[in-house]
Amino acid sequence: MANALPSNLLDESLGGSSGGGRMILVEDCVETSGAFVVHHLLKRALNSHSSDAVVFLSFSHPLSHYDRVLRKMGCNLSVQRDNKRLLFLDMLALDHLDRNRGKTSEDILIALYGEIQKAVEISRSHEARHHITVVIDDVSLMEVDANGSSDLVLDFLRYCCSLTAQFGCSLIALNHGDVYSTVDQPNLLLQLEYLADIVIKIEPLATGLAKDVHGQLTVTNRNLRVDSGKSRSRIHNFQFRIKDNSVEYFYPGSKT
Amino acid sequence: MFQGLPCRFEVESVRNDGCPNSKQTMQWLIANDDDAARPSTAQQRRRSSAERLWWTRVTNRNSFSVLVVVVASVMVMAANKPRSGSFSRNFGGASSSVPSIPGLKHGPNGTMLLSSGIPDLDKILGGGLALGSLVVVREDPEAPHHMLLLRNFMSQGLVHHQPLIYASPASDPRGFLGTLPSPMVSKDDKSRVHETEQEKGLRIAWQYKKYFGEQSSESHKDGKSEYCNDFDLRKPLERHFFSGKQIDCVSLKESADLGAFHERCSSFLSQANQNNGNITGGRIAIQSLCSPQCEYSNREWEMLSFVRSLKSVVRLSNAVAVVTFSPSLVSTTFSIRLQHLADTLVSVKAIPDEDKELAKLLTGYQDMVGLLSVHKVARFNTQVPAILETTTFSMKLQKRRSLVLECINQAPVDGATGSSYGSSGSCSGSSKTGSFDF
Numbered sequence: 001m002a003n004a005l006p007s008n009l010l011d012e013s014l015g016g017s018s019g020g021g022r023m024i025l026v027e028d029c030v031e032t033s034g035a036f037v038v039h040h041l042l043k044r045a046l047n048s049h050s051s052d053a054v055v056f057l058s059f060s061h062p063l064s065h066y067d068r069v070l071r072k073m074g075c076n077l078s079v080q081r082d083n084k085r086l087l088f089l090d091m092l093a094l095d096h097l098d099r100n101r102g103k104t105s106e107d108i109l110i111a112l113y114g115e116i117q118k119a120v121e122i123s124r125s126h127e128a129r130h131h132i133t134v135v136i137d138d139v140s141l142m143e144v145d146a147n148g149s150s151d152l153v154l155d156f157l158r159y160c161c162s163l164t165a166q167f168g169c170s171l172i173a174l175n176h177g178d179v180y181s182t183v184d185q186p187n188l189l190l191q192l193e194y195l196a197d198i199v200i201k202i203e204p205l206a207t208g209l210a211k212d213v214h215g216q217l218t219v220t221n222r223n224l225r226v227d228s229g230k231s232r233s234r235i236h237n238f239q240f241r242i243k244d245n246s247v248e249y250f251y252p253g254s255k256t
Numbered sequence: 257m258f259q260g261l262p263c264r265f266e267v268e269s270v271r272n273d274g275c276p277n278s279k280q281t282m283q284w285l286i287a288n289d290d291d292a293a294r295p296s297t298a299q300q301r302r303r304s305s306a307e308r309l310w311w312t313r314v315t316n317r318n319s320f321s322v323l324v325v326v327v328a329s330v331m332v333m334a335a336n337k338p339r340s341g342s343f344s345r346n347f348g349g350a351s352s353s354v355p356s357i358p359g360l361k362h363g364p365n366g367t368m369l370l371s372s373g374i375p376d377l378d379k380i381l382g383g384g385l386a387l388g389s390l391v392v393v394r395e396d397p398e399a400p401h402h403m404l405l406l407r408n409f410m411s412q413g414l415v416h417h418q419p420l421i422y423a424s425p426a427s428d429p430r431g432f433l434g435t436l437p438s439p440m441v442s443k444d445d446k447s448r449v450h451e452t453e454q455e456k457g458l459r460i461a462w463q464y465k466k467y468f469g470e471q472s473s474e475s476h477k478d479g480k481s482e483y484c485n486d487f488d489l490r491k492p493l494e495r496h497f498f499s500g501k502q503i504d505c506v507s508l509k510e511s512a513d514l515g516a517f518h519e520r521c522s523s524f525l526s527q528a529n530q531n532n533g534n535i536t537g538g539r540i541a542i543q544s545l546c547s548p549q550c551e552y553s554n555r556e557w558e559m560l561s562f563v564r565s566l567k568s569v570v571r572l573s574n575a576v577a578v579v580t581f582s583p584s585l586v587s588t589t590f591s592i593r594l595q596h597l598a599d600t601l602v603s604v605k606a607i608p609d610e611d612k613e614l615a616k617l618l619t620g621y622q623d624m625v626g627l628l629s630v631h632k633v634a635r636f637n638t639q640v641p642a643i644l645e646t647t648t649f650s651m652k653l654q655k656r657r658s659l660v661l662e663c664i665n666q667a668p669v670d671g672a673t674g675s676s677y678g679s680s681g682s683c684s685g686s687s688k689t690g691s692f693d694f
Contacts, residue, residue: 030595030631036639062571068365068637092568140593144564148557176596182588211643242640 009249010040013219013236014198021164025196027177027189032215034174034202036242038137039066041172043075045133046085052131053084053123055116059091059141072244087119091145105146109156116160120167131168134160138174143188150188161195177201197223205239212255213239359416360387360537361483365637370418370537370576371484373408376661378484380649381633382642385576385600387537389634390567392598393580394591395544399606401626401651402580404659406541408487409578411436413539415485419502419528421521424543425550429505432543437487438494440658488657502527508542508550514562521566525573538575540566545581556590563597599634604651618650619665626651628661 014024024041028034045054058066066088067077080086089112103111120132136142139153146152163169173192180189193199201218217240222233239255241248248255361383363369369384378384385391395402413420414436422429504524511517521540528538545559552558563579570577583591595601605627607614615621628649633642649661 030592030601033641039639065637069639072638092571140596141564144557144560144593147561176592179589179592179596209643209647214641214643244638244640 008247009236009238009251010037010217010219010240010247011044013221013234013238015221021168021170022197023161023164023171023173023195024198024200025192026172026174026200026202028174028202029176029178029204031204032202034200035137036240036247037200037202037217038135038172038174039069039073040247041133042066042135043070043073045131045135045170046075046077046080050130051085052133053086054080055087055089055119055132055134057089057091057112057116057134057136059145060137062090062092063088073246084123089115091141105149106152109142109146109152113156113159117163120163120169124167131170133170133172134163136160136171136173138176139188139192140176140179154188154191157192158195197221212241214242215240216252217249357535357537359412359418359483360535365635367636368535368537368574370416370539371412372405373410373412373484373487374405374659374661375484375486376649376659377405377628380630380644380661381600384484386634386636387535387574387576388571388636389576389599390563390570390597391576391578391600391602391634392594393578394595394601394603395580395582396604396606396626397582397584399604399626401604401606401628402543404489404651405602405604406543406578406580407436407489408659409539410541411438411487411493412485413537414493414497414501414503415439416537417501418536419524419538420541421504421506421524421539422541422543423506423508423517425508425547427507427509429507433498433503433505434492436493437489438491439485440488486658489653489659490657502538508545508547512551513555514552514558518562518565521577522569525569525575528575529573535574538573540570540575540577542577542579545579546585547582548585553585556586559586560590560593560597563594567597567599595631598632599636601630601632603629603631605629607650617667619667620650620652620662623652624650625653627664 026034026037042054042056045052056066063077063081070077077086077088081088116134120134123132136157139157142156143150143153157171157173160171164171173196175189175192177189180187199220199222201220202215203218204215205213217236217238219236220233221236223231238249238251240250241255360368360370363383363386367386367388369386371378371384372381393402393405410420410422410433422432424432426432502524504520506517506520508517524540525538528536545563546553566577566579581591581594586594607621607624607626611621618624628651630644630647630649633644635642646663648664650664652660652662654660
């Protein structure tokens with residue numbers, strides 16, 4: 001699958017194969033948004049050369065926004081949705097919110113997990129999709145919807161993680177690092193970082209705003225299996241510039 | 257500004273008493289064909305280029321004089337008349353296609369924009385506020401500058417007959433409507449332009465400014481239905497703007513929880529959407545959401561949940577919601593979560609009066625009332641972030657009437673004492689100056 005796309009620094013640091021259940025955590029902050037990484041991974045998953053499927057849980061934007069963004073990148077979400085390769089769960093839509101009236105957040109999250117599991121099972125068995133990716137945008141809004149009980153959210157994410165082991169799915173979650181920076185105790189972010197196989201952190205440049213370089217990315221790839229049986233982690237750091245149809249990644253100082 | 261122009265000239269800054277002291281070079285690139293024939297020393301350059309450029313010495317009240325190199329040749333000016341594309345990138349040129357709806361205009365990536373009521377802020381934000389966006393304003397507890405933003409926002413809505421709902425923690429929020437400013441009468445605008453042209457010493461410099469002025473004056477020609485009005489803060493809004501419109505005022509103090517208020521917002525938005533099938537754009541203004549007078553103010557998750565649901569209903573409608581809050585009244589986590597929820601994030605800060613250090617640091621300090629910083633600009637349907645030239649602007653009241661936002665200009669540094677910087681006169685957004693965090 002990676003053969004179809006020109007490889008860039010981000011793809012290289014994530015490791016070639018997208019198969020095998022992995023959890024990728026994307027952390028961003030107010031100054032620099034990490035949505036472009038989610039768009040990139042979504043596009044990668046919906047690559048037309050494979051028969052992968054995506055379950056997209058959106059808390060922040062409606063489908064129209066993602067549709068327009070990805071169309072500029074060369075991926076048509078509406079077509080993919082019609083081909084049953086994309087299941088878009090729009091949590092912004094009013095009917096999901098109305099459910100809040102009768103049920104507790106726990107019930108809602110349980111029901112949501114049920115939907116995802118069912119979708120994964122169906123895709124896997126009936127439609128013979130090899131690899132399913134679950135994308136969550138974003139976790140902090142899920143916490144707000146759950147009225148602040150991060151335990152519920154953590155349970156939900158752990159269950160989704162179990163899908164990666166059971167069905168070999170990948171899980172991609174976007175969260176905001178700076179929200180948790182003032183909380184001392186073990187918090188949701190730390191737990192997620194522990195669960196994740198790959199952590200992608202997006203930060204602004206230390207020197208401030210710039211038109212050519214929009215920020216820097218740090219990819220920490222944990223639990224890499226080395227031949228000797230031990231596991232180690234690798235850290236990659238590079239900078240990026242976001243354009244409408246693609247994102248340029250380059251090492252600091254090598255921007256031409 | 258003058259793109260692709262190969263010639264260079266040096267400018268010296270000279271003190272008031274006439275002795276050249278610190279040299280502070282500003283290099284301007286100006287069009288010139290026979291660059292090769294140009295003599296090398298500054299002195300010779302000055303003498304020989306008389307027909308092409310002049311220096312003008314301008315003294316300002318801060319007792320520094322700055323020499324401004326101006327290309328006064330009309331030929332060169334005419335040849336380099338700025339294309340509207342380079343100055344108003346986001347407007348698509350001087351609006352040749354006037355949109356059919358007076359209060360709205362088309363924005364980038366298929367969005368519609370409405371005006372914030374402050375022309376400078378509209379320019380900074382790329383045309384205005386996008387319909388469906390949530391604007392969050394971080395207040396400074398020491399100064400009520402966020403009220404200025406809210407007043408202009410609400411007045412603009414009333415002038416354009418856009419439905420408005422206003423909520424505040426006061427017991428009688430209707431009283432605030434009496435303080436809304438009225439649009440400035442157009443003949444004031446013209447006299448303003450004339451005055452500047454008459455300042456003699458600056459005449460040449462201002463001729464050059466005139467070309468910038470032309471860009472904005474085109475929008476003033478439209479007569480009554482302008483997209484963004486200049487508001488006169490000393491004159492209250494006339495009564496006829498208030499009658500018969502959808503204007504709703506809510507007192508947040510009275511509601512025990514935000515659920516009821518959210519219901520009201522939802523019904524307001526659905527009413528605004530149904531307006532005979534035309535889009536008019538609705539406005540929601542919520543002032544001081546977290547103020548301690550309200551019962552719900554210690555229930556942070558409830559407030560977050562309210563803003564989240566407000567954001568989702570606004571996103572699906574043709575309205576803009578402006579929410580102001582004071583970060584000092586809530587926990588940092590809450591504040592950051594709220595800032596993440598915002599599509600457009602702006603903060604206002606007070607400037608202390610009679611601060612000698614600031615007065616030395618900034619030009620025009622006496623006129624400033626506060627600082628406005630833009631942290632995030634709403635980007636719908638695109639992933640490319642909006643990178644502004646500068647993020648901090650000074651808020652000034654021009655003639656105590658209208659609010660203008662200007663780039664901060666640092667006063668020239670005395671070269672003898674130390675650090676030279678090449679960007680005097682331009683906006684220095686990233687310079688760190690002691691404890692002042694711009």
